[in-house]
Amino acid sequence: MPESRSLPTVALAPDSSPVQELPGLRRALGVGPRLLVKRDDALPFAFGGNKVRKMQLVAADAIHQGADTLITSGGIQSNHARVTAAAAAKLGLGCVLVVNGAPPARPTANALLDALLGAEVRYVADRSERAPAMDGAAAELRRAGRRPYLIPLGASTPLGAIGFVSAWRELCDQMPAVPDVIIHSSSSGGTQAGLVAGCVLSGEPVRIIGVSADESSAGLTTEIRRILEGLPPLLDLPSNRFASVDVEVDDRFVGAGYGVPTVESVEAIQLLARTEALFLDPTYTAKAMAGLIARVRAREFREDQTVLFWHTGGQVGLFA
Ligand SMILES: Cc1ncc(COP(=O)(O)O)c(C=O)c1O
Known part of the structure; x- marks a missing residue:
């Protein structure tokens, strides 16, 4: 094999x-x-x-490409978003999460962990707005001289x-x-x-x-x-x-x-x-x-x- x-x-x-x-x-x-x-x-x-297994390869590719920030998306309680934020924290990278839904008054579960991990969370109204918002975040970071790496839904x-x-x-x-x-x-x-x-x-x-x-x-x-x-x-x-x-x-x-x-x-x-x-x-x-x-x-x-x-x-x- x-x-x-x-x-x-x-x-x-x-x-x-x-x-x-x-x-x-x-x-x-x-x-x-x-x-x-x-x-x-x-x-x-x-x-x-399961997202940990995927992230081990995806984060390695991000590092290989010289990225300094991971960007991904999901629902507010996305497990994938939490693991992305965790990988970023562990590897010393920035992290932007684009999530659909209203900002919670008191973050719980994955949303709480995302905040603890130091991810920047951007809220959009629904799923269809996630991809354009990720592109927008990437463009913004590039203009600021950063090197973003986009991770598609669920890696x-x-x-x-x-x-x-x-x-x-x-x-x-x-x-x-x-x-x-x-x-x-x-x-x-x-x-x-x-x-x-x-x-x-x-x-x-x-x-x-x-x-x-x-x-x-x-x-x-x-x-x-x-x-x-x-x-x-x-x-x-x-x-x-x-x-x-x-x-x-x-x-x-x-x-x-x-x-x-x-x-x-x-x-x-x-x-x-x-x-x-x-x-x-x-x-x-x-x-x-x-x-x-x-x-x-x-x-x-x-x-x-x-x-x-x-x-x-x-x-x-x-x-x-
Ligand atoms: C806990 C859990 N199980 C299963 C899945 C499904 O895995 P996949 O997106 O690879 O189909 C996900 C992610 O969406 C998940 O967070």
Whole structure:
């Protein structure tokens, strides 16, 4: 398998995240496969999560390009914005976050951490204003003689996704007998693109199911394919290497929309806390776990199969 670790990274959280059994959850569900969790929520940098893996490559590229300020965008409670602000603080860079929504009277959760980390937060009214506001901030900084580096939403660029190609290899090193199925939260697509690419390159027949936090299955699949198309040059592979790979996105657990709780996501948060003392976030991982629980209850998996829930973090969102 190509050595994607040879791409420059900054070691924000250099060690592997643990893989653990979920016996309490399995007992509570009564039947079903062996259940495991990959604890990216426990990555030891700025409250962890999947964005740390992407940021290790993206921030290295920013430094390589001589940047002195990171600019990105998201919602007020964006985990990606928090990790960007944290990387900037750790690396001695400036940070501008363009977030949509009204400035909170009292910042909580990720917004509180963004402030503690010293990020400059600029508010815009809605999502459509984020990209122009990022460009505006970059132009302003350049006029002031600074060197800004723009990070697209969720760092879901091919470079960011390489963080999950490496994560795939990390999992294979930890578990020579890989799981039959992986279920995780998917939103801007970089996590799933990286996992799918890593899986394909290893030749393992693992089914990877991304549970959407907001997009339709069709829309998110298109986005994941777009990221996959950008990976071959970074991995020294033929350009069509990922052209016909399977991408599976489940959009049945979004409910009324992004960040809006559902009966199933509330149950998932409580069940994981009470059976495993494991905390899920309301926007992403609770809906992904709701998808896993529904599939186990529907007896979609055999008892001799192993299903791994890739916990992508975000638990700070419980305190919003
Ligand atoms: C906690 C958490 N889980 C999952 C995701 C989805 O990851 P991706 O944007 O790579 O699809 C995000 C980011 O949007 C997130 O913050």
